Each structure stands twice: as structure tokens, then as C-alpha cells.
Amino acid sequence: MTDTLSRPLLLIGCGKMGGAMLDGWLKSGIVAGGVTVVDPVGGDAFKNRAGVTVVAGASDVPDDLNPEVIVLAVKPQQMDALLADYRRFAGPDCLFLSIAAGKTISYFETHLGDRAAIIRAMPNTPAAIGQGITVACPNTIASDAQSSQAEALLRAVGEAATVQDEALIDAVTALSGGGPAYTFLLMECMAKAGIAAGLPEDLSARLALVTVAGAGQLALASGDTPPSTLRENVTSPGGTTLEALKVLMREEDGMGPLMVEAIAAATRRSKELGATS
Structure with missing residues (x-):
């Protein structure tokens, strides 16, 4: 075959x-x-x-x-x-x-x-x-x-x-199956944060959308370069990005532990649904 x-x-x-x-x-x-x-x-x-x-x-x-x-x-x-x-x-x-x-x-x-x-x-x-x-x-x-x-x-x-x-x-379902929704939520949150910082609503929404989409394409175009390296390449010592990352990468309540918790919850639910099918 x-x-x-x-x-x-x-x-x-x-x-x-x-x-x-x-x-x-x-x-x-x-x-x-x-x-x-x-x-x-x-x-x-x-x-x-x-x-x-x-x-x-x-x-x-x-x-x-x-x-x-x-x-x-x-x-x-x-x-x-x-x-x-x-x-x-x-x-x-x-x-x-x-x-x-x-x-x-x-x-x-x-x-x-x-x-x-x-x-x-x-x-x-x-x-x-x-x-x-x-x-x-x-x-x-x-x-x-x-x-x-x-x-x-x-x-x-x-x-x-x-x-x-x-x-x-089940883990695939949680990560890539639900992943687009998590990414869209990131866009929503970035846009709302931009509005809170003073940007017009339409401009903030467009900045969030194109930035996330472009970052994804850049990551794909970078081949085997890990996301951590790409992140570091954008982060200047003492710069504005670093200040934001200090918040997002907090060990106790930052994006990392939140994402682990979210994927675990989705994986559990996928197992539950599979058990009833």
C-alpha cells in the first residue's frame, strides 16, 4: 500500500x-x-x-x-x-x-x-x-x-x-485541540490591556491580533530555534519587555503555572469524555 x-x-x-x-x-x-x-x-x-x-x-x-x-x-x-x-x-x-x-x-x-x-x-x-x-x-x-x-x-x-x-x-486534545482557544484568549487579554494603557479599542485589537499571528509565523520560520531563545532575543536587559515578563513569568501565579493547570484540567476532562463514549 x-x-x-x-x-x-x-x-x-x-x-x-x-x-x-x-x-x-x-x-x-x-x-x-x-x-x-x-x-x-x-x-x-x-x-x-x-x-x-x-x-x-x-x-x-x-x-x-x-x-x-x-x-x-x-x-x-x-x-x-x-x-x-x-x-x-x-x-x-x-x-x-x-x-x-x-x-x-x-x-x-x-x-x-x-x-x-x-x-x-x-x-x-x-x-x-x-x-x-x-x-x-x-x-x-x-x-x-x-x-x-x-x-x-x-x-x-x-x-x-x-x-x-x-x-x-487526551493531552493532545488539551494542548493542540484547545490551543487555538487559548491563543485567542491571549489576543483578547492583550487587546484589553492595551485599551487599559490608553490605546484606542480598534488599534489595540489589531495590534494584538497581528502581533500574535506574526510571532507564530516567526517561530515557524525559525525552524528548531526554541521559543525560549526567541523570547530572549526580543528581551533587552533593563527594557520594557523584561518588566512585563517579570509579571508573566512569576513562579507562583504567572503564565507558566496557569498553563500547566489549564492543560491538566482539559486533559482530565478529555479522559472523562472518552470514558463515557
């Missing part, structure tokens, strides 16, 4: 994330075997794209489709109602790739059977613009080649990595 699919890919759900993935796959040519989309509303934008077939529901997917990968891109709460319709394809030669938060590998094995090759993946929302990062975890049936194939599909919307320990997905 190579990263390029020679057999069809079946995409269940074509919302923002599913649609972004599909667009990436079509541009990269990875779905050489064609794509069948089960989502008449979300798939409407792709119905005239070469190699794409859009259907209304599972009953419209022919039994002889023989998909190489089935991507589950629906909301977690919709999963119970649809999995039974696709169990007919379950087997080691068909990979089920889920991007539904909180749905564990054991959950899918219960619904699809113990012969199903399953990979659970946790993307984040910047994937909708091709700037995300996704971490995937395979079950024991999924082969190394299928894991490689899943990574290739996920790279259509950003970076991708694989872990073998599913317990790590």
Missing part, C-alpha cells in the same frame, strides 16, 4: 473540516481512486469536481464500492446513528479514520467489530485553512502502511504525527 489511494475513499461528513480535507486531497492527487462524499449539503461545493461523487446517505453507497479508507468527519454526537451502516466495509483492508473528538478506539471497535482497522485522530481548527496539526493513533489491526497513509491524508490540512499510546490523545 502506498500513500496514494488506488481504491475509493469514502468521506462521511463534509463540513468545514471534512471539506478542507477533501479540497487538500483533490489538490494533492492522493485520492487517485476517487472520493464518494456522504453529505448532500456540505458536498454540494464539490459535486462538479473530477473524481468526486456526492450521495445523500449510507443507503446510496453501493456495497461493491470497496473503499480503501473511510474518513469519519461528522460530529461525535452523530456517530452512534451512522456507524452500523458502514460496518459492512469493516476489515483489515479498509481503514476507518476518525477525526471525531472524544470517540475512543474501543468505541469504534465495539461498533465496527474486532476486524476493523481503525485510526483515531485529533486535529485542531486551523486545519480548516490548511494550517492545523493532527495527531493520530492506530489500533492493533491498522498496519504501518495504513498509519503512513493516514498521515498523508491528514497532512492535506497541515502537519501530522502518529503516537502508539492512545492515552496521549
